[in-house]
Amino acid sequence: MEDNNIKQDDVTLFTVTVYSENQVGLLNQVSIIFTRRNLNIWSLSVSASAIEGVHKFTITTHTTRSQIEKVVKQIEKRIDVLRAFFYTNEEIIHQEIALYKVETEKLLESDEIEDLIRKHNARILEINKIFTVIEKTGHCEETGALFDDLNKYGVLQFVRSGRIAITKDRTEHVSVFLEEQEVRRLKEKQ
């Protein structure tokens, strides 16, 4: 997880993944740790993980390495949190999904929008007489670039999901912790 190119005090975008039990109020427990240090959550998504019953938060925030190290340790301290990790962009594979709504009339007027869709590797999700919904998955800059191009013709609505990310390791990072805990549980039983 060490990336020596990034110094302790450089502000950069970090991706935090939190593995937790699926409990009421967990989001609040995690988010207040950011709030307390006046860190803005840039994006957030919550989903199931590959391990049954374990939920996974993916949070991005701009901060320093020294700050994010402390934040992650404090998140891990919450009782219902299993583990938390932080990564720089280079350490993960990440994606976002964006939806764009444009007027169908604009799409039909010329080939330009269609060309943009091809060029950006986007696709059309829905088309009706009034509007067309376009979908694009990619990094923030890529979905942003399509927005800029489409907006020349007028984007009626736009939404982008929080980042989702997966590590370059084989399994979920939390599985080691779960194995260690299982050993501990069996020991306590004896």
Place this chain on the structure above:
Amino acid sequence: MEKITGSEALIRSLLEEGVKTVFGYPGGQIMPVFDKLYDYKDKLRHILVRHEQGAVHAAQGYARVSGDVGVVLVTSGPGATNVITGVADAMIDSTPLVVITGQVPSPLLGTDAFQETDVVGITLPITKWSYQIQSADEIPWAIARAFYIARSGRPGPVVIDFPKNAQIGMMDFEYKKCDFIRSYRPVPPTDPHSLIQAASLINKAQKPFIIFGQGVILSEAEEELKNLLEKTGIPAASTLLGLSALPSGYSLYKGMVGMHGNLGPNKKTNECDVLIAIGMRFDDRVTSDIHTYAKQAKVIHIDIDPSEIGKNVAAEIGILGNAKDVLQKLNPMLERRKFEEWSKEFDDLNEIENKKVIIPETQPQEGDLNMGEVVAKVSELTNNEAIIVTDVGQNQMMAARYSKFNKSRSFVSSGGLGTMGYGLPAAIGAKIGMPDRHVCFFTGDGGIQMSIQELGTILQENTGVKIIILNNSWLGMVRQWQELFFDERYSETSMKNPDFIALAAAYGIKGKKVDKRADLEGAIKEMLSDNEPYLLEVNVIEKGMVFPMIPGGKCVSKMMLTTTEWH
């Protein structure tokens, strides 16, 4: 299986956890529990306080002296919000508490019902765990989990919000203690490499120095710490909350660190080559200016909480684990050594402090009575055996500096949060937790009035707390800062006080007022002559100062000895 109500299930769960005493105050949304308590009076003692904040501080005092979990039972809404200060205090001072708050019935949640507050929402940032019970069936599970979380690992407060429908709902009672939570690791595993590295660093050190905190007391590592010192000859100092973990007279114990700590350990922090921190968290009242703190030293930080390692002070070596276990493993790896000269350097500095500060404070020949003099006299006349409880401010620092200790768990004070009004209820809780020991509570004329209603609790329970008011008619610590740093502009710090002795008498508490040196010893002896409550008001010097002092944000190696002298 027999069916019982949720209220009874709560009480039986508490009994299963070994709870003998509960501090609380009834109200609308907790009445079914109080009603059931009536049937269990002989098994579960309830202390009726006069304000919910008193309940939580009393539970803290109880927990700190006994090592057991303090239990609080209050109603919803204002009852719950009144415990918040104490919950925050317990969180920052790692005190194990289980606080049960009544709540409106589940169907009314979120409707702004009468006396509804979002207790879980409010307490999330200041608790180790905060949970709202959903139904009566859940009670044994939630209570077992609450106690496990509160007392294991780094202890802390747990809040259980208890809606009324769950109190009256019927359930099958079966209790199973909790000893495992999948997502929670109370004691992180100790990396053997960290021990090897630490041992090698310590064995090579020329000027090693140990600072220990409450972690030593919480993990019951007092013997292990002493063994380590005996073997290695390393001088050691305590944080405020570590006080009493080592006997005050022990030769390698060099006093307290921090803003009003001792000259030796503070200055030597910036001279040692290896700084070994045991169960302490480098609070800013210890480090002062972090950028000039122990920069020359290699820091070994032993703590049970991984988030403490490197939080404030970068550690060369972080050792995770319970202080007792870590020291047990570390001790055999350390060489038997002596640091006579290095150790004496601490004593020489402390001797300067003794001449310049301690003797004038504790043994004045004339003039008004000093705060430190009163503390030292009480300590002497109790053979250093009393439990010392403090409020916050000058009384606290004087009590910390001039009390001596023979036994661990003998100093109860609000360290991290610095809660004025903590002392009186905490002293009540401490006395209930340790009824056979003297509990001497030092307070100021300000602090006592922040929770003075708890004299009513003393009246009702006849709790033999010895209250010593160091009355200078000022909010002394703030006044001291105004004198030193705000051009003597005494904004809102002068107090016009009631007749404390008459007030005590109104509550049936004996008392005496002393303003002459000649009367002090006799009055203290009278106070200590029995196990009854007593209020001793001592009129002390108006503009007394706590010295030495590291002004906020300044370097630990330079302390003010008087208003004009620095060392």
